[in-house]
Amino acid sequence: MSTQTNFEWVFTMTRQKRKLFITIILIIAGLIGLVIFIFRPNPLHQTTTIEPDGDRIDDLIEQVENMDEEVQTATNDLSQNLKDAVEQTLTIFTRTDYRITALGDSLTQGVGDESNGNGYIGVLERRLSDHDYRVRFDNFGRRGNRTDQLLTRLDEENSIKRSVERADIVLITIGANDIMRIVRENFLDLNEDAFDLERTSYEERLTDIFEKLNEFNPDAEIFLIGFFNPFEGYFNEVAALEDILISWNQTSEAVAESYLNGHYISIRDLFQLEQINLLADDNFHPNATGYSLMGARVLNEIIPTLEQLSMEQEENVEGNNASLE
Template structure:
């Protein structure tokens, strides 16, 4: 049974912090997804050919994995899907996943990447009406989705001079409703597909580490994604925030917002861990 927006917003947001000023005084770096969104309105081309043609990182833990033949995977969403920050230009976690699943030289898995830098949930919902994307989802066995970080970025940018908690609460409820519409549309196109919503880490941590509320906002929005996923039998939630927290590893690209090659490899490992039962064949 689906819950209402207001019920979930109240459940996910801590009441004692709703009215507090977040007191952010630093400038967000110029190279953010939100600012680049205006420059990327044209549809980016799928990266499937790059994934097939280039040899890059693979996931060592996949050794001995027997993959079902003729699997179709669609990856769609924002820059985390596109692979921004991957200096090998191989498609980020999606490319690593593709290289791993086809590592024996046989093309068993076809992965199409519709990642688009700057994409918000409202924009992704509209993109699902595009002919090429609709056709891909109709044929997909698995759909991987990253979305939501740019929704948060928009709130930050629109309220930067007076950044309070309430606008995030309001937009979180809108994000919840758009997620439902995204999943409904995908399952209408393909009732047999399995959808995986990949959570996001805290992109503000390096710049505003002293502002605890921003970390709570990330947790709240990830909680929203997890809550909505539980409403659908065919939708699963994959957490990634823990991969980037409390670590001495350098996991971010030079912009300190996007993952670097190592960060994307950790994401690929986590995604493979969750989708493995779906793609593995018994011998």
């Protein structure tokens, strides 16, 4: 088997790795050139013979002081050049983007968006890009997921775990299918007791989800998005259905807010607007307009977190620069 030459492996790199390798080489070359510049023979440091004149001793002292000032100025300039070069290097390798992991059901997947705009996640991507935020999204939304199924995925899908471990923000839509299962199983006899009993189990599973996410990454900010009522057109006979959804939303909010890094985002009011069609043809999922409203609400809630992360990054860079002074 033939072996690679010293430089042959460079050409087997991916384009991204090759670009990073070239960047590192250029930086190293620049720093070497800067070191050579610093330690090259400097005319300011050459020995100068000064013939003292007893009658002009004050002028001689002034001349020496001026030379010292020139040398010090040159030294300061070199130090600043070196500092600037290091700062530029740090800037290249400093993480300036953010990671958002989206988990949950069909609302995260974007089902119902007739514009193929990826639902509210697509809205966030576009709006954040407009705000000059560089954000990477990992979307793990899956149509039909309930809380028990999301828990199973957190245990079994390593890709989700890895994404959460690196995430700055985790967004979750979950629970609507838990409610729908009760509706299906009790279609002929819908009553509040069935929903109240299941709500306790839902609370336990949702707590387990938050515990699992914090186990993966205690530093990530977790945003749980609440429910809206898509059932009104079909189940007007259940007068208490709105109250049932309110109680489930309250449970969701209580669980989320019980964690220091937990947040709850209400969207119920958005889908109560009259004379505006916000649902897809299935009368269950949002359409593009509905997702736009939803995305705008979520954006408004997560922007403070992104601004805080940006400030922390700037402080870290300033701290690194201060340590070089």
